[in-house]
Amino acid sequence: MSATPILRxxxxxxxxxxxxxxxxxxxxxETGKLTAIIGPNxxxxxxxxxxxxxxxxxxxxxxxxxxxSLIGLRTHEFAKAGISKSFQIxxxxxxxxxxxxxxxxxxxxxxxFDLGTPRHRPAEWSEKAEELxxxxxxxxxxxxxxxxxxxxxxxxxxxxxxxAGDPRLLLLDEPTAGMSPEETRAVMDLILKxxxxxxxxxVEHKMKxxxxxxxxxxxxxxxxxxxxxxxxxxxxxxxxxxxxxxKGNH
Amino acid sequence: MxxxxxxxxxMQAVARAPVLATVAVLAVLPLIFPFYSLAxxxxxxxxxxxxxxxxxxxxxxxxxxHAAFFGSGxxxxxxxxxxxxxxxxxxxxxxIVLAGVFALAMGLLASRTRxxxxxxxxxxxxxxxxxLFFHASSLTGGDNGLRGVNVESIPLGFTTLNLLDPLVKYYxxxxxxxxxxxxxxxxxxxxxxxxxxxxxxxxxxxxxxxxDVERVRVLSLVxxxxxxxxxxxxxxxxxxxxxxxxxxxxxxGQVMMITLLGGMGTFFxxxxxxxxxxxxxxxxxxxxxxxxxxxxxxxxxxxxFFPKGIWGTVLGWIRK
Numbered sequence: 001m002s003a004t005p006i007l008r009x010x011x012x013x014x015x016x017x018x019x020x021x022x023x024x025x026x027x028x029x030e031t032g033k034l035t036a037i038i039g040p041n042x043x044x045x046x047x048x049x050x051x052x053x054x055x056x057x058x059x060x061x062x063x064x065x066x067x068x069s070l071i072g073l074r075t076h077e078f079a080k081a082g083i084s085k086s087f088q089i090x091x092x093x094x095x096x097x098x099x100x101x102x103x104x105x106x107x108x109x110x111x112x113f114d115l116g117t118p119r120h121r122p123a124e125w126s127e128k129a130e131e132l133x134x135x136x137x138x139x140x141x142x143x144x145x146x147x148x149x150x151x152x153x154x155x156x157x158x159x160x161x162x163x164a165g166d167p168r169l170l171l172l173d174e175p176t177a178g179m180s181p182e183e184t185r186a187v188m189d190l191i192l193k194x195x196x197x198x199x200x201x202x203v204e205h206k207m208k209x210x211x212x213x214x215x216x217x218x219x220x221x222x223x224x225x226x227x228x229x230x231x232x233x234x235x236x237x238x239x240x241x242x243x244x245x246x247k248g249n250h
Numbered sequence: 251m252x253x254x255x256x257x258x259x260x261m262q263a264v265a266r267a268p269v270l271a272t273v274a275v276l277a278v279l280p281l282i283f284p285f286y287s288l289a290x291x292x293x294x295x296x297x298x299x300x301x302x303x304x305x306x307x308x309x310x311x312x313x314x315x316h317a318a319f320f321g322s323g324x325x326x327x328x329x330x331x332x333x334x335x336x337x338x339x340x341x342x343x344x345x346i347v348l349a350g351v352f353a354l355a356m357g358l359l360a361s362r363t364r365x366x367x368x369x370x371x372x373x374x375x376x377x378x379x380x381x382l383f384f385h386a387s388s389l390t391g392g393d394n395g396l397r398g399v400n401v402e403s404i405p406l407g408f409t410t411l412n413l414l415d416p417l418v419k420y421y422x423x424x425x426x427x428x429x430x431x432x433x434x435x436x437x438x439x440x441x442x443x444x445x446x447x448x449x450x451x452x453x454x455x456x457x458x459x460x461x462d463v464e465r466v467r468v469l470s471l472v473x474x475x476x477x478x479x480x481x482x483x484x485x486x487x488x489x490x491x492x493x494x495x496x497x498x499x500x501x502x503g504q505v506m507m508i509t510l511l512g513g514m515g516t517f518f519x520x521x522x523x524x525x526x527x528x529x530x531x532x533x534x535x536x537x538x539x540x541x542x543x544x545x546x547x548x549x550x551x552x553x554x555f556f557p558k559g560i561w562g563t564v565l566g567w568i569r570k
Contacts, residue, residue, distance in 0.1 A: 054458075079460030087458070093451035104448045107441050108459040112466060114441040115473075165460060 006031040006169055006199045007052060007083075012061030014047050021047040023224045024061070029169065029201050029216075034191070036210035037203045039220035040244055046088065046173070048220060049203045053085040053171045054078030065169070079109060084167030086158045088174045088203070094147035098138055098157055101146050102129035105164035132160040136190060152183035159190065170194065171201045176209065188213060207244065211235065219244065268517040269435045273428045276521065277421075286416035288532055290423050292524045294485050297427045299508040299520030300434060301477030306506065307515030308438065309470045310450035312365070314502050315356060315372030316478055318379040321497030323349040323479025325396065328486040329389055332398040342426075342483045349479020350472050352379055357468035357475075373499060380497040396492040413487075423484050430477050435517065437473065446470055478505075507549055513562030522561040 005028035014022040022044045029035045039045050050056045052063060054075045063070040065081060073081065093101050106125045111117075133139045136156040141149060146157060155175060162170060175191070176184040191200060192213060204210045210217065210231075217234045219226040221243045227234065234240050264271040276296075280289045302316045327345030330336040336344075360371040383390045390396055404411040404422070413419045437443055445466055448456045457463050486492045495501065504527070512523025527545060534541035556563045 074462075075457045076460050076462050079458060085458055087454070091452060091455045091458075093448050093455060095451055096447065100444075104444045105459045107444060108448070108456075108461050111441045112445050112461055113469065115437050116440055118439050161455070161459070 004031055005029060006066055007201070008064045009052065010062040010064070012048075012051055012058040012063060014051060014056065015059045021223055022051065022058075022220075025220070025225045027218050027225060027228050029199060031199055032195070033215035034195050034200045034202065034213060035216045035218060036214040037201065037218045037220065038205070038207055038210060038244070039226070041205075042222070043220040044223040045203045045220055047223075049085075049171065049173050049201075052201070053083060055085075079165050079167075082165075082168040083171065084162045084165050084169070085171040086155075086162040086173060086175055088177060090151070090154045090158055092146040092154060092157060092161065095145055097143050098146055098149065099126070099129055099133065099142040101157060102132050102160050102164055105129075105161045106132075109165040129160075129164070132163050135163070135193075136160045137186070152179050155179060155183075155187065156190075159187070163194070167198065169199045169201065171203075173203045174205060175202070176204075176206070184209070269428070269431045272431055272518050272521065273424070275518075276424055276427065280417060280420050285532070286420050288528060290416065290420045290488055292528050293420070293423055293427050293521065294481050294488060295505070295508060295528060296521035296524035297430055297484070298478050298481035299505050299512065299524055300431065300517075301474050301481060302505045303509050303514060303516075303520050304434065304437075304446075304474040304477065305471055306509055307519075308443075308446050308450065309467065309474075311467070311471075312369045312506075313372040313471075314369045314499065314506070315374075315376030316475075316505050317497050317499060317501035318352050318356065318376035319349040319475035319478035320482040320485070320501060320505070321383065321492075321494075322352050322379060323482030324486040324492045324496045325383055325390055325482075326479070327483035328396045328399040328492040331401065331486075332396055333389060338401045338404075338487060342480070342487070345483030345486070346476050346479045349482065350476040353472045353475025353479075354468065357471035361464045361467040361471070373502070376497070376499065376502060380494070380499075383497055384494055390492070390494070393494060395494055396486075397490070399486045399490050399492060401487045401490075419488065423488060426480060426484055430480055431517075434477065438517075442466075442469075507545070509559075511549065511552060511559055513559030513565070516559070516561050516565060519559055519561035523559065526560060 008028040010026050011024045012022060013020065013024055025048060037045055037048060051058050054073065065083060070078065070081065093104065096104070103126055106128045130139065133142055136159055138153060138157055138160065141153065146154065149157060159172070159175060176187050179187065188209065194200060202210065214231055216228060217231055218228045219234060219240050226239055226243065227237055229237070276293055280286050283289055298320050305311050305313050323345040326348035327341040330341035330344050331338060356372060356375045359375060360368055363371050384392055402413055404413065411418055411422060413422060445461055449461065449463060449466060453463060482496060485496065508523040508527045509520055510523070511526050512521065513519030530545050530548060531541050534544045552559065558566060
């Protein structure tokens with residue numbers, strides 16, 4: 001456990017009016033590791049995920065990424081900083097082709113305000129997109145519109161789009177939601193493969209799924225941090241058993 | 251089938267060179283349609299709608315304020331010619347720039363709003379521009395409009411263009427329309443064009459991909475405004491006058507209708523829409539003043555049965 005954290009939160013709190021969705025959460029995601037964020041429904045996982053991925057700004061607290069503060073950055077600047085995310089609800093460019101979904105995402109981090117170059121000229125963007133499609137197993141579907149893909153395939157495309165910017169930190173919000181057991185296994189295999197070259201944060205509802213693969217687990221409960229630790233410690237933790245496992249929620 | 255493959259390859263060629271195809275059609279238009287001044291109006295409003303289409307069809311933002319750009323382009327060009335006697339090329343460029351400045355201001359104020367709010371903010375700001383020009387009557391002529399935007403002949407060295415000849419005026423206008431369409435096509439094919447598409451498809455995803463959505467919106471509105479400004483400037487030269495109506499919200503509604511009639515998000519659609527709209531106006535006004543009633547009926551039928559517009563529907567058939 002001597003690795004350095006790539007992302008560290010210090011006392012982040014999010015209030016919506018009088019409702020406190022996240023209260024004083026201080027955790028860290030270590031470089032090159034897979035950290036899972038778990039918790040029962042309503043634990044505040046999504047709020048936490050949105051804060052560290054740029055969707056919403058914390059009311060209080062500090063988020064440091066690779067030594068720099070993320071507070072005050074706008075959503076699109078997170079991608080440029082090296083943090084990329086996939087959404088819980090599939091969020092693609094529906095009418096664009098599978099390839100164009102990834103290609104435009106690759107392009108965005110290089111050039112947005114280029115009005116002159118023909119779009120498909122910088123071939124490396126398309127090549128990069130093709131590589132990513134091969135990685136997630138969608139190379140045969142590259143020319144069909146994204147919205148004609150099956151649910152599981154859309155989830156995979158979502159990951160390919162999130163990878164387009166070569167993020168140093170990849171944040172996935174329930175990447176296997178609604179998937180069959182086979183598809184789930186394929187996605188988990190993919191996640192482990194991606195872990196070889198980057199840091200991954202994963203929000204997951206199914207606790208069993210993350211126990212075997214995570215290096216570290218963050219357990220949230222009622223908007224607060226219950227505990228962060230290695231899977232074995234989490235499994236043995238009495239508080240976790242009480243709030244999470246005890247409910248038969250596995 | 252050879253006939254089919256010939257048609258397919260023609261379609262491919264058209265798809266690959268939309269500017270060439272569009273300009274080719276517009277270049278022969280007066281030969282088959284001998285109402286030259288109507289044809290000139292059609293391509294000017296077609297260009298206006300093509301500029302509007304960049305905001306409406308390609309970026310997916312419903313604006314009710316594009317009269318501000320058309321009108322400011324008209325006045326910008328017209329005032330320099332009529333009040334200051336400047337050469338028309340400077341006036342034309344000034345009209346485009348002035349429209350761009352208004353578009354920038356409107357973009358900065360409205361780019362954070364969505365849907366109906368964007369429509370309302372653009373409408374309100376365009377009304378501000380209307381009254382600005384309306385009250386500056388020493389420059390603009392106010393309610394009476396601006397007269398004396400006279401560009402009658404253009405020396406080209408080897409010959410002189412006589413703009414009093416309607417056919418010459420048509421081709422003079424077409425040169426600028428073609429140039430603007432070339433810029434527009436280039437833009438749509440550029441990485442920025444890909445970003446606009448992405449933005450229209452899914453704003454949240456675009457943002458997560460690292461796109462500065464607000465800046466992209468502002469820039470696309472400025473370019474859209476400048477194209478509409480050029481259309482306005484050409485209209486001033488075409489009519490030799492600028493009417494305050496060019497800034498009125500009717501004009502904003504009209505360009506939206508033209509774009510919808512022709513097919514939003516299509517390259518040639520705005521010209522089809524302009525042809526149909528102005529054609530109906532021209533035909534129906536010869537026997538009743540209530541031509542808008544007929545246009546309205548056509549509009550309702552189209553929206554109900556051909557929501558992709560005339561050209562959008564035709565494209566759908568061809569691609570089948």
